[in-house]
Each structure stands twice: as C-alpha cells, then as structure tokens.
Amino acid sequence: MTKYIRHPAVLCALLLVALLVNAVRVQVFAARGFDDNPANRRSAIARYERPRGDxxxxxxxxxxxxxxGEQLRYERTYRDGPLWAPVTGFSSQVYGTTFLEHAADPLLSGTDPLLTPFPLWNELTRRLTPGGDVVTTLDAAAQRAAFSGLRGRKGAVAAVDPSTGRILALVSTPSYDPAELSGNAAATGRAWARLNGDPDKPMLNRAIRQTYPPGSTxxxxxxxxxxxxxxxxxLDAPTRSPVPYTLPGTTTALTNEGDGCEDAPVRxxxxxxCNTxxxxxxxxxxxxxxxxxxxxFGFNEGGLRVPFAVARSTFDTSVDRAQLALSSIGQYNTRATPLQMAMVSAAVADDGLLRRPYLVERTTTDDGNTVGTPGARSARQVMSPGTAMRMxxxxxxxxxxxxxxxxAVPGAVVGGKTGTAQHGVGNSGTPYAWFVSWAQGERDVRPRVAVAVVVEDASAVRGEITGGGVAAPIARAVMEAVLRAPDR
Structure with missing residues (x-):
C-alpha cells in the first residue's frame, strides 16, 4: 500500500517542480518577450491607470x-498647448512621447525608482507610485512675449540666463496643440495625419531642431x-578692406548692402x-x-541635451579661402540653431564664459519633495575676458x-547684432531675419538675459529683412519681460 502512495507522491512532486521551473521561465526569462508583445495591453493599461505628473x-x-473612464483611463491635458509645445512635446496613448514629456517620462509616469524609498516593497504590494513633477527654468512672461512677437510667422526664439545657462524662453512657430494627440480616438489619428502633412511643419521645434545660416549674427x-x-x-583703426572684396582665388566680388564699408574700422x-x-x-x-x-562657442559639437537633444550647429572646417570668407559672414555651410546663437550672445555677456544651457530646475515627488536638481553646470572660457569686454x-x-x-530698452544696457541669412538656389529665397542680443537692467550687476530670434517669412521689403526691422522688436519684448521680473 505504501508503494501505491509513494509513486503518486513522487509524481506530484515532479509536477510541482515542473510548474515551478516553468513559472520561473515565464516570469524571469520570458517576461520581457511577453511585456513587449503588441498583443499584451497590460503594460499600457497600467501606464494610464494613474494620473501623470505635471x-x-x-x-x-x-x-x-x-x-x-475608459480602459486607458487617464489622458494628458495641456494648458495653452501651442505656447508650451516646443518644451513639453506631447504624451500620446498612441504615438508615444516627445521632448520634455519623453526625457522625463520615468518620473512623470511614476516608474522612476527615485520617487519611492522602498521600490521593492511597492513591487511586492503592487502599490502605484504617483507621478512626479518637473519644474522648468522658463520665464512665463518671456515665453509669452516671444510667442506674441512671432505672431504665427515661421520662426523661433531662444533666451537664456548668461550667468547660469537657465533657458528662459523656447518658442517655435507655427505651433500646435499637443492635446490633439493625447487620446486614442479616431480624431487623434486624423490630427496626427494633418499635423504631419502640414507643409509648415508645426511639430518641428525650430528653436533647437532646425539649423539656419546665421548670416551676419x-x-x-x-x-x-x-x-x-x-x-x-x-577697433577704430582702418582695416584696408576693399569694396567690392574679391573672394580669394576667384573672380567673385562680394559687396555690401550699404555704403561706407571701404577700409571701415571694425567698430x-x-x-x-559690412560683409567685405x-x-x-x-x-x-x-x-x-x-x-x-x-x-x-559650441559649433561642430554634438551631444548637447537640455535634457532633450539639440541639433548640432556646424562650421565647415574643410574649406578653401574663398569658402572661409563666406563662412565667416555666416553663409556657405555655416548653420546654427537659435539656441546656439543665444549661447554665442550669452558668452559675450558673461565675460567670455559659456555655460551649458538647461531647462529643468528641479524634479519633485507629487507632494513637492525634491527628487533632483541639475547641480552646477559646466562652463568654459571661449574668449578672453578682454575680448568679451570689447565685444x-x-x-x-x-x-x-x-x-x-x-x-533698445529704456533704462537698460543692451547689446545686439542684426543678421540677414541668404538661402535657396542662387540665394533666391526670402532671407531669414536674425537678431541676437543681451540686456542688463539699470540695477543689475551683470547681464540677465541673452536672446536669439530668427524669422523665416519676414517682409519681402529688403530693409525690413535685415533683422533690425523684424527680429529686433521681438528680442526687445523678451528682454523687457525678463528685466521686469525680480532677479531670481
């Protein structure tokens, strides 16, 4: 009788071991495959069953x-979506995440282990950790001034604090409302198709992802x-510069838009x-x-993140002397993002020091406890302090x-540079209007803001495309907005 009991017991033990081995295989070794299987909606359901951090x-x-109230319960909403879209990006139940929504996704979605002191306990109890919040460096008044100044024209504005690298404004127009992409209804798909098919590319972040010839800036x-x-x-000595200037090794004559440039001092x-x-x-x-x-200054240097990636600005190093002449006035293959040109202006304002720009001031839990801060930002000397003073x-x-x-801003010291960037086949396109600047309030001990503005579809009147007529007033509005605010 004992034998008849022992044999089934051994068989049951073997079956139990087999079940345990299979459970380990499924939960440990094959878990990733099941999680990544498109047919498995559990991860998507879990992702959207709690509100996202802000x-x-x-x-x-x-x-x-x-x-x-749906299976994918919580949907992202945006306040003044088009104003902030170049910073937030979108968080979509269908199309994923972009920009800050993507860079800070683990924190915002509540999956970042830094949000809880006992992640293993939460894993065992299946407690949902609320999403954390991201506090940006942006100045709301500066952002609105830039957006209003562009008034829907194609263009971009970037503004930074020269002494810290904090990004104060990041605007790109035309823009879009990221809330249109948040859900999973048919309207979401139609919005996606419309936005991607729009020739004006409203989802392109022109401030950091588009490079332009910077022209005279x-x-x-x-x-x-x-x-x-x-x-x-x-700065006041004659430069022995002819007009026109024949590009070295060619018969091509370079001219200027105005008069008085022959032998003109640098000032x-x-x-x-004066191009010549x-x-x-x-x-x-x-x-x-x-x-x-x-x-x-940052050209030809990849890897800049703020925390999302910034397109590389370029200065061609494989040029002959004629091409170098054109490159030196912001043409030929020289290209820059508006953020890069704001960094150039910031380095002049900060005694030749260039600080890496950043967009996140701090991250917090849902109840406001600080999770992380960016800490000290790296800086490098891009020109001597004496050169910066003369610049x-x-x-x-x-x-x-x-x-x-x-x-010009009443009561403030303002420095700037206008620019006109030729482009198109044979320079046939309407030139881009540029302006880069910095400003120091009358009570400030150092400049508080550096700005770069580019307008793609400026007025076709040549005098208005120099940057002084179109881009400079936008820069002024941004600088005024920053200078009016209490120094932080």
Missing part, C-alpha cells in the same frame, strides 16, 4: 490629466576670433554689418583659428548707433 513653469502647471564669432588671435588690436563695420570687412577678417584669421573659436562694446554700439536700434 510640468511646471514657476508655480503654474502647464499640463494635467483627465479621467476618461555670426560676425560676433568672427570678431571674437580676430580679437583673440591679435589680427585686430584697435563701424560691426555697427553697419568680416569676410576679409575671417581669411586673415585662418581656418584653424576660426574653427577653434567656433567650436569653443560687448561692439554689440552696444549696434543698438545705440547702428542697425539694432529697435532693440
């Missing part, structure tokens, strides 16, 4: 969550290179944006030193005496 500008929540880099290299020692040439003077200066500085200065003089002269008068 993105904040100051104390203002610019995102939220709406209870739909790049003369800030060329002037800094010439001063640091000792090619220019006296006057910068004020009135700065093209010649770039050739005299040479490819190696021009490339080194451009790289110090500030040149940029101030542009606003007080030259082409940038529309950027």
């Amino acid at each position: 993105i904040l500008v100051g104390r203002e929540r610019i995102t939220g969550s709406r209870d739909t 790049f003369k800030v880099v060329t002037a800094a290179a010439a001063l640091d290299a000792g090619v220019v020692t006296d 006057e040439a910068f004020e009135w944006s 003077v700065f093209a010649k200066l770039g050739v005299e500085v040479g490819v190696a030193r021009m490339a080194a200065t451009a790289r110090a 500030r003089e040149l940029m101030e002269d542009v606003v007080t005496e030259g082409t940038g008068g529309n950027a």
